[in-house]
Amino acid sequence: MKNIAVIGAGTMGNGIAHVFAQSGFKVNLIDISQDSLDRGMSTIGKNLDRMVSKGVIEEDVKNSTLGNITTFTDLKNGVQNADLVVEAATENLKIKLQIFKDLDEICAANTILASNTSSISITQIAAATQRPYKVIGMHFMNPVPIMKLVEIIRGYSTSNEVTQTIMELSRQLGKTPTEVNDYPGFVANRILMPMINEAIETLYNQVAGVKEIDTVMKLGMAHPMGPLQLADFIGLDICLSILNVMYDGFKNPKYAPCPLLVNMVMAGKLGVKSGEGFYDYSESRKAEKVASQFS
Known part of the structure; x- marks a missing residue:
């Protein structure tokens, strides 16, 4: 496996x-927006610069x-020679189903199709294709260059061969792959999101x-980041989406999103990316914009 296509910058x-x-x-990095691609490449460059300055890598x-x-801004050109396509588009079922339907039609028969979804059923995504045995979940953790875990999700029809290929590939990236089965929220978010929701x-x-x-969770439970700060970092809209997927999947009231979370998302208070969530990030965002003008 040599050629990788990633959808979403x-x-x-x-x-x-x-x-x-x-x-x-x-790697072919694909997005419908050239601006998004430019921002994505800028982020990669800055992260690499940081690694160089810390002596982690050489120039x-x-x-x-x-x-x-x-x-690439054209999907067909971007995935033409891919051995593996990793979809990292927004956490929206309709969008993902359309992407996988399109990929199934334009990718070579031997191409493995993976989704970075954090909660949506791999089995459901795979059903949009004619190759469900070649569809799998690769749930990376954020920030991807630092976090070691990759949650490998087997859909109902995912083959043993594809699973082992992706497990080994993840190890080649220096990650620790952990195989889980396809149930709402998988393992990571099935445990994490109810904790965040309870904090809210x-x-x-x-x-x-x-x-x-x-403070209680950081100092009392040795968590590196408190659950409300973590929710801001993930994005409150993403947290709400994942909780809704689990609530719909299990029909269990313990997964029902807190009304405060629902209201904050409706008000556009999404966390770091919007400048405000449980914490105020507006000044740091202004500082980043000013700094970018001189970089």
Whole structure:
């Protein structure tokens, strides 16, 4: 496996492209927007610069990594020679089903199709194709270049051969693949999202404030980041989407999103990416914009 196509140049997509390219694979990064591609490549460049400054990699590794990535706005051209396609588009079932239907029609018969979905059924995604045995989940963790885990999700029809291929490929990236079965939320989010939702309920019920809740979990449970700060980092809209998938899948009230989370998403308070969530990031975002003008 030499040629990788990654669909989506956002936070997860550019991170996935980064790790494949740094591991020596040829990567086609695909997005419908050239602006998104430019932002994605800029992020990869900045992350590589940070790694160089910390002595993690040499300058030649940075240059070879960037040289391994080619950008495309046309899906057909971008996936033409791919051995593996990793879809990292927005967490929306309708969008993902259309992407996989299109991929099935334009990719070579031997191409493996993977989704970075954090909660949507791989079996359901695979049903949009004529090759369900070649469809699998590769759920990378954010930030992708740093986090070691890749949750490997087997759909109902995913073959043993494809599963083992993707497990080994993940190891080649320096990751630790962990195989799980296809149920709503898989393992990571089935455990994480109810915890985040309970932290939001705790705030909603005025048991404690934002900083106090996060402090208890950081100092009392040795979490590197409090659940409310983590929710901001993930994106409150993503948290809401995942909780809704699990609530719809299990019909269990313990997965029902807290009303406060629903209201914040409706109000556009999505966390870091919108400049405000449980914490205010507006000043840091302004500082980043000013700094980018001089970089």
